[in-house]
Amino acid sequence: MNCLLSIKNLNKTFDSKDEKICAIEDISLDINEGEIIGIVGTSGCGKSTLLNIIAGLIKQTSGTCTFSKDSPKISYMLQSDALLPWKTVLENATLGLDLMHIKTEESVKEVKKMLKEYGLKDFIDKKPASLSGGMKQRVALIRSLAIKPDILLLDEPFSALDYYTRLTISNDVQRLIKKTKTTTIIITHDIAEALCFADRVVVLSSRPSKVKNIYDLKFPKNLNFIEKRTLPEFNNMYNVIWRDLDVKI
Amino acid sequence: MSKYKIKVLCIQVIAVLALLILWEIAAETGLINSFIFSSPSKIFTTLVDLLKSGELFNHILVTFKEVFVAFFIGTIIAFVISIIMYLNKFIADILDPFLTMLNSLPKVALGPIIIIWTGANQKSIIVMALLTNIIISIITIYNGFIHTDELKIKLFNTFKATKYQILTKLVIPANLSTIVSSLKINISLTFIGVIMGEFLVSKSGIGYIILYGTQVFNLNLVITGILILVLMSYVIYKLITVLERKYITND
Numbered sequence: 265m266n267c268l269l270s271i272k273n274l275n276k277t278f279d280s281k282d283e284k285i286c287a288i289e290d291i292s293l294d295i296n297e298g299e300i301i302g303i304v305g306t307s308g309c310g311k312s313t314l315l316n317i318i319a320g321l322i323k324q325t326s327g328t329c330t331f332s333k334d335s336p337k338i339s340y341m342l343q344s345d346a347l348l349p350w351k352t353v354l355e356n357a358t359l360g361l362d363l364m365h366i367k368t369e370e371s372v373k374e375v376k377k378m379l380k381e382y383g384l385k386d387f388i389d390k391k392p393a394s395l396s397g398g399m400k401q402r403v404a405l406i407r408s409l410a411i412k413p414d415i416l417l418l419d420e421p422f423s424a425l426d427y428y429t430r431l432t433i434s435n436d437v438q439r440l441i442k443k444t445k446t447t448t449i450i451i452t453h454d455i456a457e458a459l460c461f462a463d464r465v466v467v468l469s470s471r472p473s474k475v476k477n478i479y480d481l482k483f484p485k486n487l488n489f490i491e492k493r494t495l496p497e498f499n500n501m502y503n504v505i506w507r508d509l510d511v512k513i
Numbered sequence: 514m515s516k517y518k519i520k521v522l523c524i525q526v527i528a529v530l531a532l533l534i535l536w537e538i539a540a541e542t543g544l545i546n547s548f549i550f551s552s553p554s555k556i557f558t559t560l561v562d563l564l565k566s567g568e569l570f571n572h573i574l575v576t577f578k579e580v581f582v583a584f585f586i587g588t589i590i591a592f593v594i595s596i597i598m599y600l601n602k603f604i605a606d607i608l609d610p611f612l613t614m615l616n617s618l619p620k621v622a623l624g625p626i627i628i629i630w631t632g633a634n635q636k637s638i639i640v641m642a643l644l645t646n647i648i649i650s651i652i653t654i655y656n657g658f659i660h661t662d663e664l665k666i667k668l669f670n671t672f673k674a675t676k677y678q679i680l681t682k683l684v685i686p687a688n689l690s691t692i693v694s695s696l697k698i699n700i701s702l703t704f705i706g707v708i709m710g711e712f713l714v715s716k717s718g719i720g721y722i723i724l725y726g727t728q729v730f731n732l733n734l735v736i737t738g739i740l741i742l743v744l745m746s747y748v749i750y751k752l753i754t755v756l757e758r759k760y761i762t763n764d
């Protein structure tokens with residue numbers, strides 16, 4: 265498989281007023297084209313920081329983060345949907361195309377098709393205020409995918425949703441990502457979500473983040489999230505990762 | 514109109530009528546000195562006289578014109594300065610303490626200087642009004658700008674948006690309601706500034722009527738002037754509210 269993103273000996277230290285916070289320590293990781301990587305770690309360990317560095321929003325202290333192609337297109341889906349309330353659903357979904365000056369009739373048509381496919385047909389020209397939380401999140405995902413990113417970064421994208429919405433939306437989102445074959449990194453503190461979503465799970469230690477373990481998941485491909493959760497291997501993996509995280513109760 | 518709204522309106526009308534009637538009775542029976550406190554009937558006669566001579570319309574027009582000129586110039590300058598400050602943090606940091614200082618300064622204290630600098634004419638009224646409205650408008654709009662949702666700015670940054678795109682496609686639309694509420698503050702302050710200016714220099718306008726009335730001790734004229742002011746500011750305020758309803762879609 266082709267390696268898309270190669271992270272080598274990455275370090276990040278924040279200099280705040282009176283203390284240095286080391287968020288990331290010596291992380292190395294290769295991400296292949298088309299795969300979905302799940303990153304789990306306790307909250308505050310440095311997961312968002314890692315994504316921010318990959319997205320180029322902040323600079324690392326040392327180490328490298330190299331893409332195999334020049335000027336890769338990166339999409340970042342944030343914790344909240346961050347839809348603009350004064351724009352329609354379609355305008356929101358094409359925001360990235362607009363800002364990057366790559367909006368064409370063709371691309372708008374594709375966005376419309378995705379919106380229709382994911383239950384948003386009647387809302388295309390409505391304002392986001394009329395959508396439920398799950399629908400908003402779907403629009404946010406379509407906005408991220410519209411630019412046809414080389415890599416999609418998801419930072420706890422479902423944490424604001426209630427449990428049941430979360431299950432169905434995450435399943436939908438994963439299907440859409442698989443279908444478009446988009447290379448994806450998803451951050452979560454929910455082990456089960458990572459196991460359902462990803463092809464590989466990277467476990468980070470608590471701050472400063474180091475790679476503790478990497479697991480290749482070998483669940484049967486065609487199962488949905490609920491079905492995956494009933495597999496015995498699923499539970500085994502869950503327990504292994506839980507021990508890795510070393511959460512004190 | 515709903516039943517509730519009709520009820521509110523009725524009580525408002527009754528309260529005003531009751532006040533006028535009580536005022537009139539008190540003045541008629543000598544309970545209050547109508548020479549100092551005037552009375553509704555005297556105010557009415559004054560109003561009719563002013564209307565007949567055609568003076569009133571002229572005065573209202575003068576004041577309105579001053580208010581609108583100062584309001585438009587003030588809003589545009591405040592808007593432009595806010596944008597410059599938003600785009601250039603360096604300039605914003607330099608201006609910050611001066612804005613705070615100027616904001617707390619009672620602008621009327623500058624009146625005499627303004628008259629000397631610009632001459633005792635309409636120009637000084639406009640300058641007075643601008644000084645009154647501009648600083649607070651800048652502070653309000655700029656504060657709205659810098660408090661734009663961080664997450665949305667991050668979203669724009671992930672799409673490699675330029676600072677200009679962030680300004681025009683995010684910061685300004687996201688702050689429309691802040692801008693409108695600053696317009697509301699702006700219009701009442703402009704009014705204050707214009708009347709202060711008219712007290713200082715003018716030969717016409719509602720402020721002039723009030724001042725002239727005081728000088729010749731015609732309290733009917735003074736109170737009539739004040740009532741007209743109340744009506745004028747209400748009309749302008751309503752205009753802005755209508756604008757707001759029409760153009761601001763709430764989240």
Ligand SMILES: Nc1ncnc2c1ncn2[C@@H]1O[C@H](COP(=O)(O)OP(=O)(O)O)[C@@H](O)[C@H]1O
Pocket residue numbers: 278279280285287305306307308309310311312313314471
């Ligand atoms: N800009 C910053 N300045 C200082 N410290 C920061 C900054 N951003 C994050 N941190 C610190 O780095 C650590 C990791 O943060 P983050 O990556 O957001 O954690 P999480 O894994 O929950 O996403 C936290 O302790 C946080 O306080």
Ligand SMILES: [Mg+2]
Pocket residue numbers: 311312313419
């Ligand atoms: Mg985080």
